[in-house]
Amino acid sequence: MRYAYYPGCSLDATARPYAESVKAVAAALGMELVEIDDWNCCGATAYMSVNEVLSFCLSARNLSQAARTSGTLVTPCSACFTNLRKTEVYLVEFPEMKQKVDTALAEANMRYDGGVVTKHLLQAVVEDLGLEKIRPLVKRPLTGLRVAPYYGCQIARPYGIEDDSDNPTMLDELLGALGATPIYYPMKTVCCGGSLMGTREEVALRLCRNLLLCAEQDGADCIAVTCPLCQINLDAYQISINKNYGTDFHFPIVYFTQLMGLAFGLKIVELGLQRCIVPATDVVSRFAEVNS
Amino acid sequence: MKAVQQTVLYEQAMDPRFLDEIYGIPGGEKIKDCIQCGTCSGSCPVSWAMEETPRQVFAMIRAGMREQVLDTLTIWTCASCYQCAHRCPQQIKITDIMYILKRMAIREKRQRSKQARALSEKFVEIVSKYGRNHETLLMIKFMLTANPLGALWAAPIGFKLVSHGRFPLGGSRVRDIDGLGRIMVKAQELGGE
Numbered sequence: 001m002r003y004a005y006y007p008g009c010s011l012d013a014t015a016r017p018y019a020e021s022v023k024a025v026a027a028a029l030g031m032e033l034v035e036i037d038d039w040n041c042c043g044a045t046a047y048m049s050v051n052e053v054l055s056f057c058l059s060a061r062n063l064s065q066a067a068r069t070s071g072t073l074v075t076p077c078s079a080c081f082t083n084l085r086k087t088e089v090y091l092v093e094f095p096e097m098k099q100k101v102d103t104a105l106a107e108a109n110m111r112y113d114g115g116v117v118t119k120h121l122l123q124a125v126v127e128d129l130g131l132e133k134i135r136p137l138v139k140r141p142l143t144g145l146r147v148a149p150y151y152g153c154q155i156a157r158p159y160g161i162e163d164d165s166d167n168p169t170m171l172d173e174l175l176g177a178l179g180a181t182p183i184y185y186p187m188k189t190v191c192c193g194g195s196l197m198g199t200r201e202e203v204a205l206r207l208c209r210n211l212l213l214c215a216e217q218d219g220a221d222c223i224a225v226t227c228p229l230c231q232i233n234l235d236a237y238q239i240s241i242n243k244n245y246g247t248d249f250h251f252p253i254v255y256f257t258q259l260m261g262l263a264f265g266l267k268i269v270e271l272g273l274q275r276c277i278v279p280a281t282d283v284v285s286r287f288a289e290v291n292s
Numbered sequence: 293m294k295a296v297q298q299t300v301l302y303e304q305a306m307d308p309r310f311l312d313e314i315y316g317i318p319g320g321e322k323i324k325d326c327i328q329c330g331t332c333s334g335s336c337p338v339s340w341a342m343e344e345t346p347r348q349v350f351a352m353i354r355a356g357m358r359e360q361v362l363d364t365l366t367i368w369t370c371a372s373c374y375q376c377a378h379r380c381p382q383q384i385k386i387t388d389i390m391y392i393l394k395r396m397a398i399r400e401k402r403q404r405s406k407q408a409r410a411l412s413e414k415f416v417e418i419v420s421k422y423g424r425n426h427e428t429l430l431m432i433k434f435m436l437t438a439n440p441l442g443a444l445w446a447a448p449i450g451f452k453l454v455s456h457g458r459f460p461l462g463g464s465r466v467r468d469i470d471g472l473g474r475i476m477v478k479a480q481e482l483g484g485e
Contacts, residue, residue, distance in 0.1 A: 009425035014458045038467045040423040045372050046415035049394040049408075052318070053483030057475050082374075094318040104478040108471030157374035158385075165378055191337045191373030198434060199407035200369060201442075203341045207371075236449050275456045 001128055004066035004116070005033035006084070008077040008228070009041050014236075015077075015228035017272025021257035022076050022121065024270045028137060028261070029129060033074065036065045042083040045195055056097060057104045059087035064105065064112035072128075076121040076257070078155045078227035079194075084118040085159040122226050122256060123161050126170045131177040139265035140287050141179025147259065148220040149175055149182045150211065152230040153191040165189070171256060175224060178263040187214045192233045201240075208233050209241050212249045221283050222252040224259055231255060235277045252280035262287050306356030314353060319388035326350045332376035332386050342366040346376055346386060349393075362397045368405035399484075410438035420476065423466025428459045 011019040026033045039062050047055040063084065066073040075081050091098045091114070105111055119127070125134070149171040156165050163170050168189065172182040192211060193204025211234065215223050225231045235253040242249055253276065261271040268288050273280050314320040333345035343365045344352065352361050361367075367390055376386040394403075403409045414433040418426055431450070435443040453459035466472050 009463075010427060012424075012463050013427040013460055014453060016458050016460075040466050040472055041419045041425045043419070044415065044425065046412040047419075048372075048391045049412055050398060050416060051480055051483035052391070052395065054476060054479040057479040061472065061475060090318060097318050100479070100482040104475045104482060107474035107478045108468065110471075110475070153371075153373035153375065157378050159374070189375075191371050191375065193338075194371045194373070195411065196338070196369070196371050198411050198431075198438075199405060200341065203338055203369065204371075207337060236453060239449065239452075275458055277452050277456060 001072075002032040002034060002070050003072050003074040003124065004069040005035050006039055006042075006062060006066065006073055006075040006080060007035065008075060008080040010077060010228035010232075014232045015255075017275040018076055018228055018231070018255045018257065020270065020272035021255055021261050024266050025257045025260045025264065028264045028266065029125070029134070031124070031129070034069050036062060036069060036073070039065060042077075042080040044079055044083070048083075053097070053100050053104065055083070056087045056090055056101050059083050060091065060101045060105060060112045061108075061110060063087065063116050063118075064110045066116050067112065071116060072124070073116050073118045074121050074124045075118070076226075076228075076255075078120065078152050079229060081118065081120045082154040082157070082159045088114070088116075088118065089159060120155055120161055120226065122155070122170060122174070125260075126174055131173060134174070134177050134260075138178055138263045140263055142175075142259060142263050142287060143179050145180040145259075145283070145287070146183050146219055146221045147175050147180045148185040148215040148218065148223040149188055150185065150215075150223050150225050150230060150234075151189050152225065152227040153189055153194075155226055156189040171224065171226065174256065175259065178259055180259065180263075183215075183218045183220050185214065185218060185220070187211055192230045194229050194233070197233050197237060204233060205237065205241055205244055208237060209245050209247065212238070212241065212247070212251055215251060216249065220251065222254055222280065224254055224256045226256055238278050250278055252276050252278050252283050254280055254284075301357070307358040308356045310356045310358040310361070311354055314389060314392055317392050319385045320392055322382060322384045323350070323353065323389060325382040326354070326384060327382060329381060331379050331381060335375045335379045336370075337373060337375065338369050338371055342369045346370075346390075350386075361393060362400060362402055363404055365404050367393045367397065368403070368408040407438045410434055413437075420473070421469075422463065423469050423472050424464060426463040428461060429463075431459075 043055045043058040175182040193207040197204040258271045330347045333347040339345045370390040
């Protein structure tokens with residue numbers, strides 16, 4: 001299937017391993033991800049705090065660009081996903097907002113009148129492709145790998161995926177299809193703190209500490225994530241958490257696409273697994289040659 | 293004679309229009325349906341770090357405590373996780389209302405959190421220039437503005453990211469930056485800034 005692909009800004013930088021694994025896995029799945037021409041930043045949470053019309057315009061411009069490629073837009077970032085979906089809802093619910101967005105987009109001879117369905121990559125993989133098509137691709141089942149399925153917050157909320165918001169199971173099912181064991185993870189949709197890691201670090205560190213503690217109590221080998229911000233907060237800041245709380249966590253924080261690629265028999269470097277700050281190689285070397 | 297200190301708020305100090313002000317903004321239309329049940333505060337993962345809990349903020353809005361609401365750190369502690377909005381039995385867009393309050397506070401230059409202000413200012417500065425966020429640049433600019441000493445604390449994390457190829461210098465930019473710029477100027481104007 002052909003998708004308009006919106007990577008978002010993080011995939012150029014801190015989430016580079018996400019970008020690498022998405023590309024490798026999409027190729028294996030036969031998903032055609034066509035990057036949206038000349039896409040712009042989704043505005044993250046910063047623009048919504050400054051000016052809502054501007055925030056909706058940023059996403060509307062991306063949707064307008066996406067419409068030229070495909071009727072379905074797919075993004076691997078939960079924050080971009082939420083902004084795109086929220087824009088879609090507000091443009092329909094509030095005609096006066098739509099009018100303002102139309103006026104602003106007209107400044108660059110652009111227009112967006114709906115028609116693009118936005119999906120998170122996890123959704124596109126599980127819903128569009130389906131587990132039945134994924135199972136035959138599994139060459140190295142992740143047998144015995146205990147994974148905490150961490151959905152993060154925004155993906156499971158009002159502007160999110162169509163799944164049980166309190167207990168989504170999409171990622172659990174996918175991990176199961178890969179041969180891994182999704183553990184009981186009651187904090188699967190609790191927030192990691194997001195950008196509070198910059199503005200109120202002590203608050204975000206505590207949220208992340210709780211997420212790691214929960215994974216430890218339920219015997220996880222690693223945590224699978226669906227969002228660049230969750231990954232960086234739990235991975236890069238694990239050192240700070242250990243320092244602050246006297247803990248000794250060493251959980252690899254892997255993107256769900258990295259685990260898919262691993263099960264498909266792809267190499268560690270193709271999936272960017274060597275870029276995890278908390279080394280993932282010990283945990284994943286059972287399933288792939290480390291130096292390959 | 294001992295000076296008498298005022299410990300209660302008089303009605304004259306309240307702004308009775310505050311509730312209607314929020315009610316009239318897209319996203320705020322259900323604010324009057326709040327039943328003060330506290331599901332928002334109970335669901336919020338960061339209410340323990342707030343000055344007032346979300347439920348209290350809604351009571352304050354109804355009471356017309358405009359100044360106190362726009363000055364509370366609570367709105368800058370919201371992580372936008374939407375758990376409150378998801379669970380609210382009255383379907384109030386609580387997270388979106390937090391954004392409304394943030395915007396009001398910014399426009400009135402009464403933003404209490406220096407960090408939150410620095411982060412959004414630097415973010416907007418970078419995206420206005422390139423059309424995309426450059427995370428490395430944002431992190432550096434933000435640290436230097438908000439917390440130069442904290443930069444030392446964060447440096448080991450920065451080095452780790454660099455050595456793992458996740459903290460590039462520079463980044464991609466929007467080709468039609470002029471067109472995007474025109475959209476942004478117009479949107480800012482229409483958005484009341």
